[in-house]
Amino acid sequence: MPTWTINITGKVQGVFFRKHTQEQALQAGVTGNVRNLPDGSVQIIASGSEEQLQALATWCRTGPSRARVEAVDIQPSDDQTFSGFTIER
Numbered sequence: 001m002p003t004w005t006i007n008i009t010g011k012v013q014g015v016f017f018r019k020h021t022q023e024q025a026l027q028a029g030v031t032g033n034v035r036n037l038p039d040g041s042v043q044i045i046a047s048g049s050e051e052q053l054q055a056l057a058t059w060c061r062t063g064p065s066r067a068r069v070e071a072v073d074i075q076p077s078d079d080q081t082f083s084g085f086t087i088e089r
Contacts, residue, residue: 003032003077004053006044008060010070017042018087020064021056025085028055032080035088047080 008017013036021034021044030053032046046056063069 001031001047001079001081002050002053003045003047003080004057005075005077006046006057006060007037007041007073007075008044008063008069008071009041009073011066011068012042012063013040015064015066017063017067021060022085022087024059025056028052030056031082031085033082033086033088045077045080046085047082 018034018036025032025046028048030046030048032044034042034044037043046053057072057074060072061069
């Protein structure tokens with residue numbers, strides 16, 4: 001399955017971005033993980049079909065209601081296999 005690394009910048013920490021990302025990923029059938037980065041951004045590593053990944057990426061451009069997304073950077077990654085979608089702490 002294709003794997004993407006998605007980095008989201010803006011006001012994306014402290015607004016439940018990771019929790020909402022997990023919900024969206026599970027709804028879309030995407031596996032992987034999401035974590036906060038020290039620079040204030042959020043990073044997602046996601047595996048799924050192109051359509052599933054595109055659905056998650058589209059949601060990331062707005063995120064949850066309290067977020068203010070400034071940029072979404074998507075890079076293809078080496079294919080990975082995950083069992084579910086986790087929030088990394």
